[in-house]
Amino acid sequence: MSIPFIDLKSQQSRIRDKVEAGFAAVLDHGAYIMGPEVGALEARLADWSGAKHNIACSSGTDALLLALSGLGLQPGDGVIVPSFTFAASAEVMPVMGAVPVFAEVEHDSFNLDPNKLDAAMDSARKAGIKVVGIIGVGLFGQPANYPAIMDFAAHHDLWVIDDAAQSFGASWHGTSVGQLAHVTCTSFFPAKPLGCYGDGGAVFTDDDKIAEIIRSCRVHGMGKTKYDNIRIGMTGRLDTMQAVVLDAKLDIFADELTARQTVADRYAAMLGNMVEIPSLSAGATSSWAQYSVKLPAGSDRDAICARLGEAGVPTAIYYPIPMHQQPPYQHYPVSADGLAVTHDLCARVMALPMHPYLTEDAQHIIASELRKVL
Numbered sequence: 001m002s003i004p005f006i007d008l009k010s011q012q013s014r015i016r017d018k019v020e021a022g023f024a025a026v027l028d029h030g031a032y033i034m035g036p037e038v039g040a041l042e043a044r045l046a047d048w049s050g051a052k053h054n055i056a057c058s059s060g061t062d063a064l065l066l067a068l069s070g071l072g073l074q075p076g077d078g079v080i081v082p083s084f085t086f087a088a089s090a091e092v093m094p095v096m097g098a099v100p101v102f103a104e105v106e107h108d109s110f111n112l113d114p115n116k117l118d119a120a121m122d123s124a125r126k127a128g129i130k131v132v133g134i135i136g137v138g139l140f141g142q143p144a145n146y147p148a149i150m151d152f153a154a155h156h157d158l159w160v161i162d163d164a165a166q167s168f169g170a171s172w173h174g175t176s177v178g179q180l181a182h183v184t185c186t187s188f189f190p191a192k193p194l195g196c197y198g199d200g201g202a203v204f205t206d207d208d209k210i211a212e213i214i215r216s217c218r219v220h221g222m223g224k225t226k227y228d229n230i231r232i233g234m235t236g237r238l239d240t241m242q243a244v245v246l247d248a249k250l251d252i253f254a255d256e257l258t259a260r261q262t263v264a265d266r267y268a269a270m271l272g273n274m275v276e277i278p279s280l281s282a283g284a285t286s287s288w289a290q291y292s293v294k295l296p297a298g299s300d301r302d303a304i305c306a307r308l309g310e311a312g313v314p315t316a317i318y319y320p321i322p323m324h325q326q327p328p329y330q331h332y333p334v335s336a337d338g339l340a341v342t343h344d345l346c347a348r349v350m351a352l353p354m355h356p357y358l359t360e361d362a363q364h365i366i367a368s369e370l371r372k373v374l
């Protein structure tokens with residue numbers, strides 16, 4: 001018997017009736033894309049986060065592209081981004097002809113290190129790249145230290161995007177994700193803490209002008225009407241069925257976040273003497289998208305994962321190769337200080353099953369199998 005890595009089935013049983021009724025309503029009214037449920041969802045997401053504007057869109061990656069459009073990113077501009085992240089955080093710059101500048105992360109939080117941003121600026125300067133902004137990532141569910149990042153940005157006249165694909169639902173000293181940076185982006189890919197049953201995403205901002213540009217870019221740079229094209233945009237809309245799913249999932253989201261914290265607390269008690277467990281920065285909460293432990297240095301991680309798999313305990317490695325070492329990214333600037341922490345994390349992280357429905361019994365099995373293997 002195998003323990004699921006994530007469990008969308010248990011979750012579905014809680015929301016199925018509401019989802020089916022919502023799907024039936026969409027089949028009746030027939031507004032499949034950007035129907036009235038999408039506007040209602042945007043209002044609910046804005047309310048949840050405290051951000052003034054929410055713009056729902058087609059994926060987390062498209063949310064980043066729309067945010068960069070709203071901020072006026074130009075070809076050749078540099079954007080600081082951690083190398084220890086999912087591809088999409090860095091990919092959106094080359095897609096727009098701009099340049100990712102890879103920066104270092106903190107060992108404990110896995111997130112952009114505010115004290116190493118200067119070194120990234122240095123390497124960009126040496127490469128003749130003008131840095132215009134920073135994309136921070138709330139990796140595995142915990143926000144980066146945005147007050148410090150925003151402070152650095154203010155000194156250098158940069159904007160800041162929070163890539164909160166994994167960290168929507170979390171907070172920093174009481175401030176919700178959605179309000180920590182100039183623009184926040186999230187993903188509703190099914191496996192994310194708040195996921196739909198297809199692709200989806202959203203952008204949050206308090207800035208009226210940026211929100212207006214993003215709404216326009218979402219529909220091919222539309223002006224007053226659909227066939228009035230005042231800027232270059234894209235197809236970035238959310239479909240109505242996904243809004244129905246997200247509305248149902250938002251009903252139980254707070255409860256699920258509490259359950260994820262309980263699961264994380266139990267892991268901490270069971271695993272703390274075997275591996276380095278993830279820790280929260282002071283004042284931070286996490287939406288626990290992943291539970292990533294650090295194996296002891298020199299461990300044979302592939303063998304450990306294989307043996308856990310045989311014992312019915314699935315694992316995943318987020319992320320085995322840093323972005324600056326992926327072939328299409330190797331020519332972009334890398335922090336002048338080097339990325340030693342990033343390399344160490346890529347070599348040692350291992351993610352264990354994490355979802356709100358993980359039972360204490362299942363966690364005991366996971367802990368005891370890990371103990372045997374180590």
Ligand SMILES: *Cc1c(COP(=O)(O)O)cnc(C)c1O
Pocket residue numbers: 059060061062085086088089137163165166187188189199200201
């Ligand atoms: C999942 C993810 C994205 C991209 O979201 P999609 O909806 O899959 O496009 C971007 N950034 C991070 C950190 C992610 O985890």
